[in-house]
Amino acid sequence: MIDRRRLASFLPFLLLNATLMQAQRPVSIPHAPETSETGPTGKISMDVVVTAKSEQPIAGLQQQDFTVMDNKTVRPITSFKAVAESAEDVRVLLIVDAVNVDFTIVANERQQIGKFLKANDGKLAHPTALAIFTDQEFQIQPNYTRDGNSLNASLEQQTIGLRTLRRSTGFYGAEDRTQLSLKSLDQLIAAEREQPGRKIVIWISPGWPLLSGPAVELSGKEMDNIFHEIVGLSTRLREARMTLYCVNPIGAGQNVSTEFYYQQFTKGVAKPSQADLGHLSLQALAEQSGGRVFVGNNDVADMLKWTVSDGSAFYELTFDAPKAEHPDEYHQIEVSVDRPGLTARTEHGYYDQP
Numbered sequence: 348m349i350d351r352r353r354l355a356s357f358l359p360f361l362l363l364n365a366t367l368m369q370a371q372r373p374v375s376i377p378h379a380p381e382t383s384e385t386g387p388t389g390k391i392s393m394d395v396v397v398t399a400k401s402e403q404p405i406a407g408l409q410q411q412d413f414t415v416m417d418n419k420t421v422r423p424i425t426s427f428k429a430v431a432e433s434a435e436d437v438r439v440l441l442i443v444d445a446v447n448v449d450f451t452i453v454a455n456e457r458q459q460i461g462k463f464l465k466a467n468d469g470k471l472a473h474p475t476a477l478a479i480f481t482d483q484e485f486q487i488q489p490n491y492t493r494d495g496n497s498l499n500a501s502l503e504q505q506t507i508g509l510r511t512l513r514r515s516t517g518f519y520g521a522e523d524r525t526q527l528s529l530k531s532l533d534q535l536i537a538a539e540r541e542q543p544g545r546k547i548v549i550w551i552s553p554g555w556p557l558l559s560g561p562a563v564e565l566s567g568k569e570m571d572n573i574f575h576e577i578v579g580l581s582t583r584l585r586e587a588r589m590t591l592y593c594v595n596p597i598g599a600g601q602n603v604s605t606e607f608y609y610q611q612f613t614k615g616v617a618k619p620s621q622a623d624l625g626h627l628s629l630q631a632l633a634e635q636s637g638g639r640v641f642v643g644n645n646d647v648a649d650m651l652k653w654t655v656s657d658g659s660a661f662y663e664l665t666f667d668a669p670k671a672e673h674p675d676e677y678h679q680i681e682v683s684v685d686r687p688g689l690t691a692r693t694e695h696g697y698y699d700q701p
Contacts, residue, residue: 390425391417394545394588394637395662395682395693402653405689406431406660413691415666416681426665436544437658438491439475440535441651444552445507446482446524448596453507456551456596459647461499466648469496473547473658478535479505482524485531487538521556528555529627532580540587545661547638549592549654550629551647557608559625567619574619577626578675578698584636585697591633592654598645606642615696617677637694664693671699 395413397405410427430436441460445453464471474491477498492498539546565573584591595606609630616622625631630640639657641650664682676699682691 389668390665391585391668391680391697392426392588392663392665393585393680393682393693394590395664395691396637396657396660397662397684397689397691399688399690404657404660408662408684408686412685413662413664414683414685415664416679416683417666417669418678419681420669422666422669424664424666426663428663429660430545430663431660435474437473437547438539438542438544439471439473439547439549439655439658440478440487440539441475442478442480442535442548442550442552443502443505443507444480444528444550446480446527447552447555450507452596456647457502457507459596460502460551460651462648463651464495464499464502466495466652469494469499471495471498472655477502479507480528480531481507482527485534487535521558525555525558525624525627528629529576529580532632533583536580536583536587536589539589540583544588545658546587546589547592547655547658548589549594549651550633551594551596551651552629553595553597553606554593554609554629557612557625557628559612559623563624565623570622571619573624573627574616574622574675577616577622580627580632581635581694581696582698584632585694589636590638590657590694591629591636592638592657593629593633593640594647594650594654595640595642595644596647598643598647609640613695615677615679635695637692639692668697668699671701674700676700 397408399405406429408429410424413424413427415422415424443453443456443460448456464475471493474493475495475498476488476491478485478487480486488501535548539548609625609628612623612625612628612631613634615635616626633640639654641654644650668678677696678699679696680694682693684691
């Protein structure tokens, strides 16, 4: 059984972290009060990627090709924009995770990132930046560029030393790494929230520890704290137009049962009694945001290429949110395309407010 005293010391961080992030948000004053029946949340905007069997994004679709379902109810699309080959509408952030992987893997990871950055003579499809995540700091490069060669030169100059929070330090080390990872994700959202356009955030990592399983028992209060953090992260990611991707650099060497354990936590969480720490895993958050999880491939450069291709063609859809009956009311989103063989991918849902 996990030491509940140690776990209890971690769980309040979740609610406190969400509260602090909410307090840091700038306040916007509307030109006129909202009187719409949709309530305070108003319009819900989402970025939708449509793919065929090749998994390459499909361009050229029209608004009438899409149907949006909110909790199994069709919602009219109030605005529509098709984006194709517009580099300025997309920003890409590559995160080198030196906390949740071994040093030897980070070294190979850097070589693979360099291979990706130098491809096509160093000409990147979208403005791109780097972030280095260590147990000492989360450092985000301030300037985005389409010059892959200059980014690679910057990466080569980075000194990424051995971490003190090792994977072998058991549950205590896992707890610390999870807390650091979630804190860094919130720091990233705060930094990018006011920037325009869609953000493709590629976290190169096997993910932070899930801290879930039969040995971890949660009280009702603990599940309530976790639920509030899930609601906060989901809302902040959506408002920042940030799509998360998890690229696992370990490749074929990882235990298969560990690799896919996160799939138990990818469904939307509608109430506190459903909440588990696994719902705050990188992989679960990535799929919930409309992103993807890449595993079982040693070619990190190839996985990065596939991930960035999601920015080559996508669709911005907006619909009016219905008025919620209670705070933090979860709404499942389903988007379908009236074309044979095509699949739409977007965020799984949102939390509505009265």
